[in-house]
Amino acid sequence: MDTLGAREERLHQRVVELLPWYVNGTLATAERQTVEGHLAGCARCRADLDAARDLGRAVQGAEAVSPSPHPVQLARLLARIDAAGRAAEEEPETASLPVQRDEPAGHRRAAFLALPPRRMRQLLIVQLAAILLLAVAVVWQRPAQYVTLSSDAPVVAAPGRLPIRVLFAKSATAGRIQQILVGIDGQITAGPSPAGAYVVEVRAGADPVDVVLAYLRAQPEVSFAAPVAGAGGS
């Protein structure tokens, strides 16, 4: 039933499909021999082979765009990994933990607190208390500075910018602060207070705010980082 012509045509079709891999030299021996056997007697396939070789040469010759990695990209990625790790460890009941009143109650703080081992959490609460004390100290020393972050003279963040309050450690050098800012693509727009609090604005939507915060909190030179109350964000 199967005519010789139909078989030949099927073989031809099979060889036509294999030509690109004949050209790149990855065919198994048996297939390569099949292709070569057919090529000898098929002018159409030889023309197709020329075309496949031309295309191969052109694609090979095209320049590859491959810049070296920028440290900021890796820093962002690691911050994202940190944030994901924290989210994965989050426990449902932590969502109801009391939050500081000038913070928008929500998952950010809960995520910050959420580390399952009890001792870790206690330790964190102690640390958080210390940080809040420090924050209170900032308020105490410079009420006017703090007010600008909340109600009377609200922080005028440019459209599409998200203000974050950042307290750098005393050990932070200008160079490191610069690096950290580059890492979040942020700009200092206010501060410092005597205790070192700055308002840093990042582009809203460039990175999820949790990622930015996780990145900041992962830096030894950052003592405190939180979105400015009432300034929106996600």
Next chain:
Amino acid sequence: MPDDELSLLRRVAVGDRKAFETLYHLYYRRLFAYLFKVTRRGELVEEVLNDVMFAIWTSAGRFDGRSRPSTWIFGIAYHKALKALARQTVGAGDEPEREVAEPATSDGPESLLTRREVANTLGKALGALSPEQRAVVELTYYYELSYGEIAEIVGCPVNTVKTRMFHARRRLKDLLPGLGIDRHTG
């Protein structure tokens, strides 16, 4: 070296950050070039690459070692790239398929085309293919992979790979008259 990459992946699977950073540096340029070739959208590449590396971090434990690490990683990159392109297309509603290459100089042999013009024309022609077809063309000719490896990367049967390549060649033949790709003798 594949062995090194394998041990790196195994270490990443148990949360080894140093190994992850090494893998990141090992793959960054390769992935960048590959993602650019598949998407042809420079503005997308960085974000997709970040997604790819994040997926490697979270799912390295699922790498079963049956394929080469690079095959597995390029497979992730391929799927992330397609997803990103789909998101863009839905958002922008553009029609990349209608982009047609400029005709090459019609009155002369292919030698009239400079290398750069060839690259330009080729780039446009590749840009007119679907990303699925483009990936097969690049993986075959630029990365010199077998159709079996390509099938693993793109996650489809080998016959689909062959068919995509067949249609891509037909399309490119129409789009690249100056490359000698339609140089028929009989």
